[in-house]
Amino acid sequence: MLARRSWTSPGRILRPLLLCLALVLTLPAHAREILLVSSDQGPSVQSFYQALADRRPEDQVRLESPDDLPPAATLDKETRLLLLGSNALNWRLASEQAPPALVLLVSRVDAHQLIADRQLTGISLLWSDPPPGRQLQLAMQLSPRPQRIGVLLSPASEFLAGDLAHQAAELGIELITQVQTASDDTRPLRELLDNSDLLLGLDDKQLYNPRTIKGILLSAYAENRALIGPTAAFVRAGSLASTYSDQNDWLDTLDPLLDQPPSQWPSSLYPERFKVLSNRQVARSLGIDLQDDASLTRHLGEGESP
Structure with a gap:
């Protein structure tokens, strides 16, 4: 006697597959962790943090003080760092191997005093002083x-x-x-x-x-x-x-940079707007x-x- 073949309705197989596919399609394709680092936690920084989070709802945006963070080298290398001010930049410079960083609120004079002629990798300076x-x-x-x-x-x-x-x-x-x-x-x-x-x-x-x-x-x-x-x-x-350049001008500058691979970030730039x-x-x-x-x-x- 031939063994009975088990038979399952195609719909019973397709429905779970389609459900899984729908869940995958609804997930952000390029969700990232964006860590905003600033010693200043005042209203202007809070406003910038909230505006950035609102602009990039698919990403996980956090605001931390460098005093509350471990060495930058211990962070996930896929993290995008946004450093506000000289204290945050100093925290990042203390680690040779660390996630890529975009630096804001640092002028050319400030950076020259901190960095001088050091060759930096993975750091892009967005100058705060007018060109x-x-x-x-x-x-x-x-x-x-x-x-x-x-x-x-x-x-x-x-x-x-x-x-x-x-x-x-x-x-x-x-x-x-x-x-x-x-x-x-x-x-x-x-x-x-x-x-x-x-x-x-x-x-x-x-x-x-x-x-x-x-x-x-x-x-x-x-x-x-x-x-x-x-x-x-x-x-x-x-x-x-x-x-x-005001807050919106800076956010317009940051948006495309955060979508690019860090290897394509310029070493320094001024905002166009x-x-x-x-x-x-x-x-x-x-x-x-x-x-x-x-x-x-x-x-x-x-x-x-x-």
């Missing part, structure tokens, strides 16, 4: 248009002099630089004010900080000289104008004709378009 070339272009939008632009440098920012000179030459600007080695020595600033039409401030905390900015601005305005930069925060303190903030009262007091901020932003953006 000097963009700031020079902003100065060219003023009326009257400055012909000679002065830049005050400290020993910490002196390495930027060559890059500034190159960009100024491309714009047909005469750049005048002075190095200030002592905080109480005002002679370099006076020399610049005597020989330039406008000051370009760099994000160098040795020169521009809450303690020094009032004296710099008073000296400049006494000679009817405007200050561009060094950052948007100083516009509120009395500088004429600055370019800056930006805005202009100006101080209209300062412009009026100095007799400077200044377009509105939206028009300045549009004109500068058109000038940077390929």
Whole structure:
């Protein structure tokens, strides 16, 4: 007698398979762990963390302080690190083998002091200071248009002099630089004010900080000289104008980077999206004709378009 063949309905087999397939298709294809590391846990960082999590709901986004984390080398190598500020960068630099990292809220001067000429792998620096070339272009939008632009440098920012000179030459600007080695020595600033039409401030905390900015601005305005930069925060303190990138601009920059393999990340970059903030009262007091901020932003953006 032939053995009876067992027979199962095709539907009983297909239904579980289709259910499993549906579950697989609903899972995020590229879900990642994104670890946001910051010593500052204040409202602005919390807002950035929440906005990033909202933009990338398929990823697991966490916010931690470097003080509460183990060495970076112990983390899963597939983790994407977002480092906010110098303390977070120092935590990552303490480990030679660690997940790739995107660094924010660090200026070129800050990074030069931390890194100098070290060869870094797996770290991409997204500069927090406005691009000097963009700031020079902003100065060219003023009326009257400055012909000679002065830049005050400290020993910490002196390495930027060559890059500034190159960009100024491309714009047909005469750049005048002075190095200030002592905080109480005002002679370099006076020399610049005597020989330039406008000051370009760099994000160098040795020169521009809450303690020094009032004296710099008073000296400049006494000679009817405007200050561009060094950052948007100083516009509120009395500088004429600055370019800056806000939270949405930074998120627009981060989104495509987080979707790329870290091997494709640039070693450093500035965000493409930006805005202009100006101080209209300062412009009026100095007799400077200044377009509105939206028009300045549009004109500068058109000038940077390929």
